[in-house]
Amino acid sequence: MIEEISATNLKARLDAGDDIQLIDVRQPDEYAFAKIDGAKLIPLGDVIRRMDEIDPKRETIINCKMGGRSAKAIEILKQAGFTGEMKNLKGGITAWSNEVDPKVPKY
Secondary structure: OEEEEEEEHHHEEEEHHOOOEEEOOOOOOHHHOOOOOOEEEOOOHHHOOOOOHHOOOOOOEOOOOOOHHHHHHHHHHHOOOOOOEEEEEHHHHHHHHHOOOOOOOOO
């Protein structure tokens, strides 16, 4: 079971100053076009190789475009032994654009 967080809930927690690390698992061209401020790009295909860049002591929110690749990234990381708390951004960057920041372009 993959835990999810809504875009509006994530925004409220970021605004409150919660210590959350955002990991974006889309491709570099997608990230260049539209991203959540503060999100670190680790494309899905690199997530195992770069797992040491994700701090298991901090809560991790993983996002992609719609939520599919980020859910896959969470499964892959769990299988690889990552022990940190991870949540999937429900609806991905599209939900972020719709619910939180309409300045983030949709594609």
